[in-house]
Amino acid sequence: MTRWIFTLALALWAGAIARDAANDWIDATVLPTLVSEVSTEVRDRHGHLLRAYTVADGRWRLPVTLGEVDPTYLRMLIRYEDKRFADHHGVDPLAMVRAAWQAAWHGGVVSGGSTLTMQVSRLLEDGSTGRWAGKLRQIRVALALERRLTKDEILTLYLNHAPFGGNIEGVRAASYAYFDRPPRRLTPAQAALLVALPQSPETRRPDRAASQAAAARDMVLRRLTDADVIDAAAQEAAVRHPVTAMRHVLPAFAPHLADRAINAAPDQNRHDLTIDRPLQIGLERLAADAVRGRSDGMQVAIMVADHQTGHVLGHVGSARYRADMRGGFIDLTQAVRSPGSTLKPLVYGLGFDQGLIHPETMIADRPTDFEGYAPQNFDGLYRGELRVRLALQHSLNIPAVAVTKALGPHHLLAGLRRAGAEPTLPGGAPGLAVALGGVGLRLEDLVRLYGAIGNGGMAIDLRWRDAPTDDFQPRRVIQPAAAWHIADILRDVPRPTGVQGTGIAFKTGTSYGHRDAWAIGFDGRHVVGVWMGRPDGTPVPGAFGGDLSAPVMFAAFARAASEVTPIASPPPETLLLPNAQLPQHLQRFGSDPALQAHRPEIAFPPDGAIMTPGPMVVKVRDGRAPYVWLANGQPVARTHRPQVDIGDLGPGFSQLTVIDADGRSDQARIEIQ
Known part of the structure; x- marks a missing residue:
């Protein structure tokens, strides 16, 4: 009896030594880097992917969390790959014994014994699976991972590193590449295919081997049905779903603004913008339609913003983001161009503020020489005396220059700067031609200006990130009554043929030589700006803002909201009188x-x-x-x-x-x- 007690004690002592040695061996494991480079992402205001960029080695590796993945896919994955994942400590002895027995019985590998944790260890080190040294290293790393990470963290590593063919890594990149959707919205058929792909990612790629991909998917579906993960009806429906031999291009919406965001903060991996993805998609299609079939090199840029918050909701820098004869890579919302007649509302708004004019003031439209500057109307006609309201609605040049002369052109530039615009003067000192487009502005500048008018005359913090701009100072561009008068006048500007747009205040403009065609408008909430022209600034004969840009602008409004938001009622101080009842100095300008x-x-x-x-x-x-x-x-x-x-x-x-x-x-x- 004593001998048996001694033998048992010796065995327990040896086991304890072995256990301690094993623990020391596991604890001494040097783990691979757990944080890998991931694709930089740009997302919209709701967290939806707008654009992603490959990592340094050209791979798509979009970061993903468990909460962003379809729960059915997760159940399928664990049941198919590692059904005892929740219970083992990195290695599943039963699975390894089963795999060894099957290999011996069949004379070759039938099923693998690797757990998900072992697969993660191999993926992190890009290790071999066919050599004993490689397998032993996977086991050691797997055991160490289980001691230092939670099960959810290990599963998350798998979801981010599993190979899915070509340069696609991780389930999120695979979901976009093969199904053009986020992994949260997978169907059972799609989920089963993503379970099958990492086992042999190159031979089962659906874009190159659709039949092999379908066969592997169907095998997964059968086994999961037998395991009661999905029912027979779901399996039958899933196997009928065809595997399409294609690979989608990953989302690349708002590409110009995405580039701008990354250049502004190159160290960030995720950039959240104020862009609304459905609106952005609609605007990009609208831009493509606007230039489709044209052989004159015409390009288009569109911006949509909420002037109540300052958020940019839609941003199209060009019709197509590509190297082409249309300058597709150029962000034309930032191109400095002549604004044509689009500054006239500011001219009259400043005139209202200064007490020089009123919408019902009579003003002369006649041939006039302003000390050597003799502008003409765009159509070459003159209307004599008419109300300021009509002079703005018909975009007459002589009245606008006359008011600018009375104001002083430097006041016009000061108003632009208060709105947040950055005017560029080609000649240095401002002259009267500034009122008719003799100054350089960007589409973004004009959206700021018209957004301020729509915002009751107060400058808006136009921005594409949610956080307020650090150096923004709210300034009053024009008084509330003047802003309301301008909105009231522009609401009645004649619409292009076939366009309704009731309730939208807008102005068009065409620069000298038909180089730039503009349309800028606002309602009670949104401001929309459209520019059309050639990227190199050469003329486009016959291009007018009213004919080209205005229909695009109204179409953009229709995409921004199902209904037009009414413009606010006039503020209490607004002077609403006919000409005959105005103070005498306001009845006729300059008299x-x-x-x-x-x-x-x-x-x-x-x-x-x-x-x-x-x-x-x-x-x-x-x-x-x-x-x-x-x-x-x-x-x-x-x-x-x-x-x-x-x-x-x-x-x-x-x-x-x-x-x-x-x-x-x-x-x-x-x-x-």
């Missing part, structure tokens, strides 16, 4: 009461007259010479005498206008039969 007593009047023909065809002599009384006579907006005579022969106007209705030296005018509408 004084003494001049109004002797305004020019058309003495012949009288308003409403019916005339016979032939040469026509027109007469004016009062006013101050010289007089300019217009017929249907076109100059027909300039004279110091009160009467002049303007020739035969031809049959039909005509509108006669006379403008005197002080800019005062009178009109008469006649019919020639």
Whole structure:
């Protein structure tokens, strides 16, 4: 009996020594690096993937957590690969014995004995599975991993490092590459395929070996059905689902803004933007449609923002992000261009603030020489005296320059800077041409300006990250009443043919030589800017903002919201009066009461007259010479005498206008039969 007790004690002592030695061996294990380089990601405001970048060696390795993966896939994976994963300590002796017995019985490998933890150890070290030294190292690392990490952490490592063919690593990259969806939304058929792929990723790649991929998937489905992980109906439906022989391009939405975000913070692996992915996708399709079929090298840039928060919701730098004749890699929201007529709302808004004009103020549209600068209207016509409201709605040049002269062009530039814009002056000192586009601005600058008008005249913190901009200082660009007047006027600007857009205040612009076509608009919440032109700045004959950019802008509004948000009611201080009830100095721009007593009047023909065809002599009384006579907006005579022969106007209705030296005018509408 004593001998047996001694033998048992000796065995226990030897076992304890062996156990301690094994523990020391495991504890002394030098683990591989557990943190691997992952793809830099750019996500939208809801956490959805916008764009990803490969790691240094060209692999797609998108980081993923357990919560971002379909639970059915996780159950399938554990049941198929390592059903005792929750219970073992890195090595499953039963599985290894089973694998060895099957190999001996069948004369070759039938099933593997590796646990998920052992597979993780191999993936982390890119180790061999066919040599005993490699297998022993996997076992040692697996045992050490189990002591230092939780089961969830080990499973997460597998999900991030498992190979899925080619340069795809991790279940999230595989889900996007083969199914164009995040791993949270996998179907049973897709989940089973992703379970099967890592066992032989190159021979089962669905984009190159669809039939082998389908066979491997179906084998997984059968075994999981036998194990009651899925039911027979789900298996039957899954095997009928075809395996498509293709590989999707990983998401690359808002590429220009994504590049900008990474350049601003190159050390970050994840960049969360304010972009709304569904809207961004719609805008990129809209941009592609806008230039499709054109052979003139036309490009487009679009921005959509919420002027209440300043968040950029959509950003399209070009129609296609690629090297092409259209400059697809250029972010044209940042290109400095002439804004054309898009600054006129700011001109009039500043004029309202300074008490120079009111929307109902009469202002002259006549040939004018501003000390050597003699602008003309875009259509070459003149309208005589009309209300400021109509002058802005019809984008007339002479009234806008006249108000700019009264303000001083430096005040216009100061207003732009208060809005957050960065104007570029080609000649250094500002001149009156600034009002008509003689300054360099970006699409982003104009979105800031119009966003401020939509925001009641207060500058907006236009940004593509949620956090406020560090150096942003809220400034008032124009007063609330002036901002409301501008919005009220621009809501009634004539729409392009076939476009409704009720409730949207907007302005178009075309730069000199048809180089830039603009459309900028806002409602009670959104501001949308569109630029179209050639990236190299060369002219595009016949390109107008109203024809090209405005329809794209209204289409962008339709994608931004199902309904237009109404513009706010006028603030209490808003002066809502007809011209006759305005203070005298606001009834007519640039006039004084003494001049109004002797305004020019058309003495012949009288308003409403019916005339016979032939040469026509027109007469004016009062006013101050010289007089300019217009017929249907076109100059027909300039004279110091009160009467002049303007020739035969031809049959039909005509509108006669006379403008005197002080800019005062009178009109008469006649019919020639």
